[in-house]
Amino acid sequence: MKKLLLHVCCAPDATTAYLRLKEKFDVDFYFYNPNVHPREEYEKRLDATRKLAKVWNVKLIEGLYEPEKYFQAVKGHEHLGEMSYRCFLCIRQRLFKVAEVAQELGYEYFSTSLPTSPKKDFEMVVKAGKEAQERFGVKFYIEDFKKSGGYPLSVKLSKELNLYRQNYCGCIFSFREAIEQREKSKKERMEKIQRILKENDISIELDVDPEEFLITHNLLNNIGFDILQKLIPLIRPRTLVVERSIYEKYWPERKNARFGKFKVKIKVLEQISL
Ligand code: SF4
Known part of the structure; x- marks a missing residue:
């Protein structure tokens, strides 16, 4: 099977994404979310991802927590709301890093769990992923995971596995x-x-x-x-x-x-x- 690096935005969203992708790929998790504020919230999301990776026996690569990279990426657009251009810049910054790491570690594909959430614009994710693919030469594979019952499935699985579920997107502005x-x-x-x-x-x-x-x-x-x-x-x-x-x-x-x-x-x- 071809190897794919899956960007995990949070453990609940990764449940559905992983179940769909593992049918086609050999999937590893990559947690990289410098957008998340504050640090305690970041740790909670990372801990939930560690728990999911352990329970499902998936390899997890932990990225660095570097909030300054998020602030650089959205500079000048902080005032825009959720689903705006600010979010495109935030998603693109993360997917560029995922593609870069995927290239360094020899993955053929990369993807992201972001589309599991109904609050993410699928086309925005596709656009950011394609730009990252272009820049780093690793193939971007994506599906709208929320479709065909994907979102309710993620809610059900995260309850069953007792995974932490956040109540805001991530950045200080969304908080x-x-x-x-x-x-x-x-x-x-x-x-x-x-x-x-x-x-x-x-x-x-x-x-x-x-x-x-x-x-x-x-x-x-x-x-x-x-x-x-x-x-x-x-x-x-x-x-x-x-x-x-x-x-x-x-x-x-x-x-x-x-x-x-x-x-x-x-x-x-x-x-x-x-
Ligand atoms: S609302 Fe979410 S996607 Fe948008 S900038 Fe904040 S963390 Fe990123």
Whole structure:
């Protein structure tokens, strides 16, 4: 089989990419992500990649952490958002390094796990990869790994293997953008909750993004299940805590409750005493 060096942007994305590529190539991992900020976050992503490489018995080559290379690459374009030209420059910088290492170590092909993420523009990755291929003379092989269920598969596998999953793309700018986005979403959801409560003449204190949200008979009597169904996807708790009798009525034998697209874990208590 032909040898391919796979750039691992993060372990969850590498799961699907590796499973697809190993059918055609002899694959080794290469972790090179100088874009990731801060260093602790970089270490978490690298540790998850080490874990995946160990569990699946794949050779892992660890690149250097050299954030200055990222900042040089995106200079003058830092203010642009995610999926912008800034991201093209960031991806190109990484793929140039991957192609360079692939050439030095005698790989015939190189690739990247980046397309597993729905937040990456596939054409952007293709363009950057082709430029790297041109520059270093190593063949770039790529597939849109997110397609045909590739992204949900990566989510499932990373849960099963207990791999760390990040909640922002990587650079300091995407870190700040993610915080801003979360704050905006919180504000908008809070406004919608207030509107629903007002329209239905309900007087109750609610907060967004709590760890747990308690559903008692008292609460159900006060607001009704229909309104609750509208509120839960806006509140977005991590866990729904419900009394057994409520659980048996609405979600018998389920581990999770669904409210439209929002899915939440259920914890059942025999009786909730307040
Ligand atoms: S948002 Fe992601 S792809 Fe874009 S510059 Fe930042 S780390 Fe790179």
